[in-house]
Amino acid sequence: MVAFSRRRALGLGAGALLGGALAACSHSGARPASSGSPGSSPTGTGSAAHDGPPTDVTIGFLPITCSSPIVAAEARGIFAKHGLRVTLKKFAGWAEAWSAYASGELHVAHMLAPMPLAIHHGLATRATPTKLAAIANVNGQGLTLANRHMGVAKPRDMEGFTLGVPFDFSIHNLLLRDYLSSGGVDPDRDVQLRLMRPADMVANLATGNIDGFLGPGPFNQRSIAAGHGHLHRLTGDMWDGHPCCCLAANADWAADNPGAYRALTAAVAESALWCDHPHHRVGVAETLAPEKYLNQKPELLASVLAGSAAAGSGREPVDPTVAAKRVSFRPLPEVPAGMWMGTQLSRWGLGDIADRGDTAGLRRAVEDVFDVAGAADALARLGPAAPAPRPAPETFEVNGRRFDAADPWAWTDKEIPR
Numbered sequence: 307m308v309a310f311s312r313r314r315a316l317g318l319g320a321g322a323l324l325g326g327a328l329a330a331c332s333h334s335g336a337r338p339a340s341s342g343s344p345g346s347s348p349t350g351t352g353s354a355a356h357d358g359p360p361t362d363v364t365i366g367f368l369p370i371t372c373s374s375p376i377v378a379a380e381a382r383g384i385f386a387k388h389g390l391r392v393t394l395k396k397f398a399g400w401a402e403a404w405s406a407y408a409s410g411e412l413h414v415a416h417m418l419a420p421m422p423l424a425i426h427h428g429l430a431t432r433a434t435p436t437k438l439a440a441i442a443n444v445n446g447q448g449l450t451l452a453n454r455h456m457g458v459a460k461p462r463d464m465e466g467f468t469l470g471v472p473f474d475f476s477i478h479n480l481l482l483r484d485y486l487s488s489g490g491v492d493p494d495r496d497v498q499l500r501l502m503r504p505a506d507m508v509a510n511l512a513t514g515n516i517d518g519f520l521g522p523g524p525f526n527q528r529s530i531a532a533g534h535g536h537l538h539r540l541t542g543d544m545w546d547g548h549p550c551c552c553l554a555a556n557a558d559w560a561a562d563n564p565g566a567y568r569a570l571t572a573a574v575a576e577s578a579l580w581c582d583h584p585h586h587r588v589g590v591a592e593t594l595a596p597e598k599y600l601n602q603k604p605e606l607l608a609s610v611l612a613g614s615a616a617a618g619s620g621r622e623p624v625d626p627t628v629a630a631k632r633v634s635f636r637p638l639p640e641v642p643a644g645m646w647m648g649t650q651l652s653r654w655g656l657g658d659i660a661d662r663g664d665t666a667g668l669r670r671a672v673e674d675v676f677d678v679a680g681a682a683d684a685l686a687r688l689g690p691a692a693p694a695p696r697p698a699p700e701t702f703e704v705n706g707r708r709f710d711a712a713d714p715w716a717w718t719d720k721e722i723p724r
Contacts, residue, residue: 333392359389361566366403367394367416368503369600371523371610374590376416379577381593388569399503400473415558419549420647424475426675429657435557437677438639439571442551445542446633447478448526450535451518452511461489468498470507470519477550478520480650485544488705492722511535523610524602542631545704550641558653572684575637582635587611618724638681640698642711644672649717664713
């Protein structure tokens with residue numbers, strides 16, 4: 307069995323390599339984006355470009371739907387409008403992206419939300435001061451099982467399964483482990499969790515190497531379209547509104563280039579607002595589809611982004627009104643959500659970002675990374691069409707259990723109900 311231990315995290319890292327009160331914002335008041343020229347402001351907001359000549363920035367990204375705000379910001383000229391010359395560098399897997407960032411090859415990268423916490427606090431490699439500048443997406447993942455497992459209804463039915471996840475420091479690993487354990491399955495003993503690149507999940511499911519995977523779009527949908535799998539559960543049903551991916555930056559680079567850092571944050575926030583509008587989801591799919599970006603069919607991407615994708619194997623199509631449950635793009639980081647991630651890193655032996663029992667220390671450890679004030683400032687500078695931030699929920703439900711940021715430490719308990 308493969309367990310995500312502290313030792314495994316160290317091996318992976320070496321070998322492959324003002325305030326938490328603000329949070330997710332409501333987009334109901336955002337003005338619909340124009341479908342005009344790439345240089346136009348897709349939210350109808352003002353520019354937050356920094357002064358001086360354009361700054362050259364290379365951003366590493368993975369070709370998944372979670373990267374939508376980053377890719378769309380480049381493709382639609384939003385970075386350029388904010389005074390940036392951005393080059394996107396594509397990576398096939400998170401281990402490669404982690405290695406490029408940790409080695410200093412990249413100063414800015416698309417990451418999974420737990421990754422900046424792990425990198426900043428040195429959980430698997432030398433600590434690199436890192437800022438989570440903006441959330442790229444919330445929800446957007448699914449647990450897909452092979453069609454031979456259509457009878458699976460609950461975690462206990464998955465005992466003995468081999469399940470793919472994209473990275474150890476991922477919301478996928480943390481949520482899947484909690485989902486399994488909440489149903490009486492020990493993720494270290496009763497199943498095998500296997501790390502694999504998102505694009506490799508489809509082939510491994512098709513050949514029977516795995517029984518399922520918890521992964522991003524469009525790979526759940528590709529497995530369904532090819533007739534190999536069915537959607538067992540959305541991560542939005544495990545924790546509705548959970549952060550998934552983000553834009554992260556080296557904190558020293560950000561301090562040396564404050565204008566460029568602010569412009570990056572504003573550009574990704576502006577792009578996220580455009581991507582999140584329900585009228586733009588098909589347009590987002592068309593933007594992401596070309597080979598240099600996601601290299602996928604637009605209709606496949608649209609089926610995920612618009613929330614109208616079939617669940618597979620004859621099930622009823624997902625109602626389009628659940629598009630937000632499938633994936634949303636809300637750029638403001640939430641400190642309480644980061645605190646939940648911190649408890650799960652401790653719970654599963656991936657490392658401690660604070661001393662256990664020190665709630666204030668846990669909050670500070672997240673606030674050191676989650677640049678809530680910077681993201682809120684970026685939205686404010688976009689103008690009146692951008693939604694105002696509202697307080698982050700201090701309590702929320704994960705897999706049927708209430709997390710309270712004021713009393714988080716029960717979530718580090720590894721006990722598995724039997």
